[in-house]
Amino acid sequence: MLFESKNLKYGHPGQQPLMFPDITLQKGESLLVLGRSGSGKTTLLNLLAGLLHPTTGEVKLDGQNLAAMSGQKLDLFRGKEIGIVFQKPHLLAALNVKENLQMAHFFSKKKGQAVDHLLAELGLAGKAKASVLTLSEGEAQRVSIARALATSPKLILADEPTSSLDDENAYNVIQLLKNQASKIGAALIIVTHDQRVKTQIPNFVEVTGL
Numbered sequence: 123m124l125f126e127s128k129n130l131k132y133g134h135p136g137q138q139p140l141m142f143p144d145i146t147l148q149k150g151e152s153l154l155v156l157g158r159s160g161s162g163k164t165t166l167l168n169l170l171a172g173l174l175h176p177t178t179g180e181v182k183l184d185g186q187n188l189a190a191m192s193g194q195k196l197d198l199f200r201g202k203e204i205g206i207v208f209q210k211p212h213l214l215a216a217l218n219v220k221e222n223l224q225m226a227h228f229f230s231k232k233k234g235q236a237v238d239h240l241l242a243e244l245g246l247a248g249k250a251k252a253s254v255l256t257l258s259e260g261e262a263q264r265v266s267i268a269r270a271l272a273t274s275p276k277l278i279l280a281d282e283p284t285s286s287l288d289d290e291n292a293y294n295v296i297q298l299l300k301n302q303a304s305k306i307g308a309a310l311i312i313v314t315h316d317q318r319v320k321t322q323i324p325n326f327v328e329v330t331g332l
C-alpha cells in the first residue's frame with residue numbers, strides 16, 4: 123500500500139471536531155474527496171499534506187507516518203514526496219514559468235523530472251520564458267500542476283482544480299493529473315464539489331464532518 127489515512131479527526135478552534143473517512147491507495151490510483159461546502163474537504167487535504175496536525179489518527183505515505191513528523195523533517199518530506207495543486211495557482215510573479223518549476227527542485231533538494239520535458243508534456247513548451255503574469259487562467263493552472271509534478275512526488279493532492287474551468291479544460295486538467303500520476307506511480311487525491319469529475323474518476327469518499 124502506498125498511501126493510507128486512518129481514524130483522522132481534527133478540531134478547529136471553537137468548532138466541533140471533524141471526523142474523516144479512511145483512505146487507502148496503491149501506486150497510480152486516483153480518488154475524489156466529495157462533500158458539501160464547509161464539510162471539511164480542505165481541512166482533510168491539509169491533514170493529508172501534513173499542513174495540519176490531526177487530533178487523532180495517522181497519515182502514512184510509503185510507510186512513513188506524517189502525523190508523527192514535525193518541523194524541518196516534515197517540511198523536507200512534504201517537499202520531496204507530496205505535490206500540491208492549490209485552488210489558486212500561487213505562482214511567483216517575479217519569476218518566469220521555467221523558474222517557477224525550478225524553485226520546486228531547489229526547495230525539495232530533489233532532482234525530479236526534467237523541467238523542459240514536463241513543460242512540453244503539459245503543452246507549455248512555448249511559455250518557458252514567459253512571465254507568469256501573461257498566462258491565461260488555464261495556462262497558469264497547468265503551470266501549477268507542472269510545479270506539483272516537478273519533484274516526481276509519491277502523492278499528488280489537488281484542491282478544486284476544475285472549479286473555475288469550462289467543460290473542455292476541466293476534462294483536460296483531470297486527464298493530465300490522472301495520466302501524470304499513473305506515469306510517475308503516484309497516488310492522486312482530488313478534493314472537489316465538481317460532479318463532472320466523477321465521470322473520469324469513479325472512486326470517491328464523501329466528507330460529512332461527522
Ligand SMILES: Nc1ncnc2c1ncn2[C@@H]1O[C@H](COP(=O)(O)OP(=O)(O)OP(=O)(O)O)[C@@H](O)[C@H]1O
Binds near residue numbers: 157166
Ligand atoms: N482556521 C479555521 N478556524 C476555525 N474554523 C475553521 C478554520 N478553517 C475551517 N474552519 C471550519 O471548519 C469547517 C470545514 O472547513 P473546510 O474549509 O475544511 O470545508 P470545505 O469542505 O473545504 O468547504 P468549501 O467546499 O466551502 O471550501 C467549516 O465549518 C469551517 O468554518
